[in-house]
Amino acid sequence: MSANGRTARPHPMRLAVADAMRRSWTRPLASAGRPVFMDPLIKHRQNSPLRPGITLYFARALALALAESPECAGYLVGENILSPKTIDIGIAAQVADGVMVPVLRRVNERTMEELLEDYNRLIAQARRRRLAPEDSTGGIATVTNFGGFGLTFAAPMPMPSESIILGVGAVTKTPVWSDEVEAFIPISKANIVATGDHRVVDGADIGRLLKRVAELLQRPEYL
Known part of the structure; x- marks a missing residue:
């Protein structure tokens, strides 16, 4: 025991997370954020018999956006920026002593319905710490829903092997003026924050x- 109290060796997963974040922090990182109106998504989810998780909507939207802007999906190796062959998106899942990141494959090419079974299976396996190695590697970006902890803003860090991460904040109600009814009406919104490797993406890239x-x-019905 030290003079400051009891000492204990961290869980191996905590050590792995610490090492990953140390390696990620060696890069220059830039973050930017903006609000997203959530009422269309919430309504679509309530009316869907599948009830997909909110994080899956964001993973699908991110994948489609990255497919349109491949410069944001690249990864710096030496003096070259490598472009991915497929848009595979990691989903950060909180577990005891750390985080596991299962990876959904070809997210831009598959519908929400096609992705849902894999999403549910991988998240369940991650929370039981039973992810196979092939299910947790090869992602080009990650989505993390820090809003699940009630946080409205955070600056997440991308995995060392990725150049960008998208964070989703808690949904809150905000009064917004409506010219149609000439009154303030409650609107659901959430902040989204992206952090990227500044050697690969600039603030303008993240903003777009x-x-x-x-x-x-x-328009979640088209995701």
């Missing part, structure tokens, strides 16, 4: 990517 994600989420 977030704008496109927000646009896609206004």
Whole structure:
């Protein structure tokens, strides 16, 4: 025991997370955020018999936006930026002593219905710490829903092997003026924040990517 109290060796997963974040922090990182109106998504989810998780909507929107802006999906190796062959998106899942990140494959090419079974299976396996190695590697970007902890804003860090991460904040009600009814009406919104490797993406790139994600989420029936 030290003079400051009891010492204990962290869980191996905590050590793995610490090492990953240390390696990620060696890069110059830039973050930007904006609000997203959530009422269309919430209504679509309530009316869907599938009831997909909110995070899956954001993963699908991010994948479509990255497919349109491949410069945001690249990864710096030496003096070259490598472009991915497929848009595979990691989903951060909180577990005891750390985080596991299962990876959904070809997210831009598959519908929400096609993705849902894999999403539910991978999240369940991650929370039981039973992810196979092939299900947790090869992602080009990650979505993390920090809103599940009641947070409205955070600056997540991308995985060392990825150049960008998208964070989703808690949904809140905000009064917004409506010219149609000439009154303030409650609107659901959430903040989204992207952090990227500044050697690969600039603030303008992140801003355009977030704008496109927000646009896609206004028409969730087409995701």
